[in-house]
Amino acid sequence: QVQLIQSGPEVMKPGASVKVSCKASGYVFGTYGINWVRQAPGQGLEWLGWISAFNDKTKYAQIVQDRVTLTTDRSTNTAYMELRSLRSDDTAVYFCSRRVPENYYTLDVWGLGTTVTVSS
């Protein structure tokens, strides 16, 4: 079945960078895009950006566009989200999800999330 397997939890210092991975299986990776969404403790969902797994086209949310980079590795069917200059308010669960054109680009399959904690 279609799955997105994310990397494990991270504890980072302020100012550091973190790179979260999202490995896809069960479908042709290059057919769909990958979205990244985060959720701070007790808060709602916040969209960060998406990347086409076909041509690496990206779109970023304004709130993080200066600090985030999305990439893919089609040889391993893996998407990556790197967030730089971490701050305490970047502490959140980071989700990747599959972006499906035939469902009006909604997000039909999600990873379980990666907890990123930023603390000195």
Place this chain on the structure above:
Amino acid sequence: EIVLTQSPATRSLSPGDTATLSCRANQSVSSTTLAWYQQKPGQAPRLLIYGATSRATGIPDRFTGRGSGTDFTLTITRLQPEDFAVYYCQHYGRSLMYTFGQGTKLEIK
């Protein structure tokens, strides 16, 4: 920029009741751009409705999406214990950017 406002913030109902959740956009949007997700504690969101009215695979017909323009609703009939969760509406449009509402928590009364 599209802003989605969901109401109420919290809704307390009993199993068997009908829930109607609202999502209002600050400007008119195409129905094809509106979706609903369900999220339970400690879990990832789950797609319920896309294109404002179409149920995602495996979603029971107790879940119904309606609306157009700026006003959209998610109705859940015959509430089951597993339906008590947080519900988010989401927009994706010509800007190629996604926006989520702040969520409505559906709790057991």
